[in-house]
Amino acid sequence: MTKPSLNARVAPLVHDLIDNADALRVGVSKGSLGETLIDCGVDAVGGLEAGRHLAEICLGGLGVVTFETASTTDQWPFLVTVHTSQPVLACLGSQYAGWSLSGKDGDGNDFYVLGSGPARAMGSSEPLFKELDYRDKAETAALVIESDKAPPAVLVEEVAKACGLSPKKLVFLYAPTWSLAGTVQVAGRSLEVALHKAHELDFPLENIVDGMATVPIPPPIPGFVEAMGRTNDAIIYGGRAHLYVEGDEAAAKKLAEELPSANSKDYGKPFAEIFAAVNGDFYQIDPMLFSPAKVTVTALSTGKSFEGGAIDDTVLNRSFS
DSSP, rough: OOOHHHHHHHHHHHHHHHHTHHHHHEEEEOOSSSOEEEEEESSOOOOOOHHHHHHHHHTOOOEEEEEEEOOOSSSEEEEEEESSSHIIIIIIIIIIIEEHHHHHHETTTTTEEEEEEHHHHOOOOHHHHHHHOOOOOOOOOOEEOOOOOOOHHHHHHHHHHHTTTTTGEEEEEEEESSSSHHHHHHHHHHHHHHHHHHHTTTTOGGGHHHEEEEHHHHHOSSHHHHHHHHHHHHTTTTTTTEEOOSSHHHHHHHHHHHHSSGOOOOOOSSSSHHHHHHHTTTTGSSSGSSOOOOEEEETTTTTTEEEOOOHHHHHHHHOOO
């Protein structure tokens, strides 16, 4: 089966965001090299709806992101829910923030970001794309970065060269984690986190047929560490994912048991406290922590479903309050 072009699917979503910039309170401008810059939460106010658009762009136009209400948690009933019928390509081939980019800004300061979105599938050299057996080709490309600044010219040039496109064909969308849009965009990674954890557990990606996930929307908070803490806690202690998989029941049961965040040795405290305990060294944190709190896995061959993990209201309330 032919795989769709992520960047081609995202193009109309980007145009829709631009056409509704005033209503969504986002800023649209041209950079020094002719690239399109969409500010979703730095100088622009942005908002929850801008974040929802941003999350769907991150998914390469293959996912639907919605706001819902439910009684999953007592104090935080408003949720962001993600669904895609192409979970591997949408989440790992596009949404995953795996493109490491760095350079100097106009003032000579270091600028480092992790890029996500469909441009990764065109320009990033991540080994993951060999495993996915996917490379995108399109006339335009879109990249999303978590940043409180627009990308500097040197980074734009790097992305353009890697994608084989003129800078005028590139769109960069950005919002800091502590903004309303940034909060939703990161919380909207709940399914992606589940897919990444499944990959780390060596579950065959080709056996993951469909999936959806939901998390409570964390209240934005000033400061990068604090905002990163809340958005991670939304998934780690409040996230719930459902994966539909092929293969035997034993493999589905094992995945449901091993996937939840409670299996991590670092589980049990708000993420900001965990981050402080390792002196801000992200790589000292157990990677098994990054997964939803509760998981359901359905074996399509038999219809049997298996559950693992649980929502942790206590830690979630400590983090969000």
